[in-house]
Amino acid sequence: MWRITWSALLFASLLPGLIDSNTNAERELMEALLQNYSTTTRPVFDVTKPVRVVVYPTIYGMVDLDEIAESLTLMIWQGYRWTDEFLEWNNRSDEFFTSKESKNLSMINVPINQIWTPDVVVFNALDRTDIIERDQLIAKIYKNGTVLVSIPQVIPFRCRFMIEYFPFDTQNCTLVYGSWALTKDEIVVSTELNATVTDLSRIVLQAHSEWDILSLTNEHRLTDYMDEIASLDVGNIFSELHMTLTMKRKPAYYIYVLIIPTFVLTQINNMGMFVPHNAMSEREEKVTLGLLTLMTMAVILNIAADQVPRSAKGLPLLGWFVMFSILISALAILITVGLLWWHEYTVLNKVTPPKWLMWLYREKYKRTSKKQENEEKIMHHPNYLKLHSIESTVEHENRTPDLLQSTQLRDLIDTLRTQISRHEARIRAKELDADIDEIWVRLFRKIDATLLAIFFVGNILGSVLIFV
Structure with missing residues (x-):
């Protein structure tokens, strides 16, 4: 009994030191990674290689649906994942690390405004409201350079409603994700979601009084937009991700x-x-x-x-x-x-x-x-x-x-x-x-x-x- 008590007291006395050590190691590693780092440069060593951005939105709630204005407002946890080759420390030499603790870290948290982030937006959005300010968002960076970011947003977007069968109608509303400025040779937008709604989205949306959410399908497209600045005859091809939310009305x-x-x-x-x-x-x-x-x-x-x-x-x-x-x-x-x-x-x-x-x-x-x-x-x-x-x-x-x-x-x-x-x-x-x-x-x-x-x-x- 006394041995257990002394062990607990010893662990409690050492715990602040361990936390302090991990915090210092994370800070040291972050400072080492961000030294000479540019937030405006694509995070690839080979400039001919595109950055692959994986989108996985989680629909947390249906805020509003205006059939007259043909708009749907969703509360979405926008999840993004990409690989930042400049922030990888798995294959770094021992001289890069200031301590053994920093080398053994598998993940660190970095403010999102200190790293490069893709300019992926919802093209058909009418507005956007960030629930958390951008400078308060945290990105999780893993030792292989994988970056995970979750951005909670309220997004009203255009949705064309087909009301011929109202009130026994089924509606398809599409979210169009894509880079605002980078072409398909610089950034590729994709997803790993299957044809069903995520479990969290299904649990949340099942309680909606008027709509049943059937599925969330996705389709990757390459879209040609005219580059009016360079030439009227030359178009740039952009990578887009079309995610279609299928809803059935409760009549x-x-x-x-x-x-x-x-x-x-x-x-x-x-x-x-x-x-x-x-x-x-x-x-x-x-x-x-x-x-x-x-x-x-x-x-x-x-x-x-x-x-x-x-x-x-x-x-x-x-x-x-x-x-x-x-x-x-x-x-x-x-x-x-x-x-x-x-x-x-x-x-x-x-x-x-x-x-x-x-x-x-x-x-x-x-x-x-x-x-x-x-x-x-x-x-x-x-x-x-x-x-x-x-x-x-x-x-x-x-x-x-x-x-x-x-x-x-x-x-x-x-x-x-x-x-x-x-x-x-x-x-x-x-x-x-x-x-x-x-x-x-x-x-x-x-x-x-x-x-x-x-x-x-x-x-x-x-x-x-x-x-x-």
Whole structure:
């Protein structure tokens, strides 16, 4: 127990000296490496050899996405790696080192402003904000000359959005890395990332409320830019790295807030317009319901207009869907108004239903049975019985020689017959009109049911065709 205690005390007393020794060795090595070092010269002994800069960005967060301005702002840890042949000490002679400790160091930390750094930038960046000031950044330098630098930045860059399939769209935003001044013979930009997002980026971006990050692919390109200073005919070729971030939108918000309410509202409007009715007043109430539905959909359209990104290529899927719903609701209202006018015209003018419409809906008149009922009513009518009694009396009195009285009775009978015939005609006309009205009511009910089925199914098929 005492041995352990004394060992711990001895290590604690020697630890400051060890740290001091390592710090001094790192400072001595850094001073030796940076002696006669130039931060403006490419770090290669062979000037014909390009410097290979490896880029490995880590996306830490999506700060903003402006679809109208077509820009995406990312918080990125920009990682760069290259080899500085002037800062290598693995193959140096012993005379180069001031102490054995400095020779045994495998890595040192050097302020980034004291060494050469590549002028690699994001070409399509709209701006750049360094989270840490440049003079505060530290570069890790290894004994073989490998330099590692991590620069946290917030970069808004141009991204062309294809919103034709909004809100079920997938977007590809490309970061273009390259040297601002050095050609492909002087610097080559590449990466060692595979086609998937780094683990840290995936963990961070999975929590985003609107976007799923699918992949981060890369492609090396050689791009020819015109060198206007040297000659208009000679172009310089630059090494570029195109890193494409593929994102898929999460459509749940738009489905539950816009698509489903609009679809349900349209179906309710169609049902309200074409539910079978009993009178013209009910159809007028349907027109009022349809107009209220259109006003509600106008409010939804206003909400959608704020959510849908603008594009010169036309409306996205969500815009077409809302437009389709408004048009089908407006068409249902127009047809209902037309049926209202038609129904009123048939009632006021006692129009007989056309044969093709009767045949289409398997309707027929009930005048035969009505006629039999009318004849029975007339035969039992008091006037008809009175007339029959008078006729019997006349036939009996015809046997008497009083011709004048017989003629008067015959005139009375003719008058009664005329009145009864007129009464019978009026009854038949009223019942025929009632029969026609009843047929029209049944026809309009069946027409409403047919239109209800057509609009109900049509709205479903139209919505499916828009989004499929």
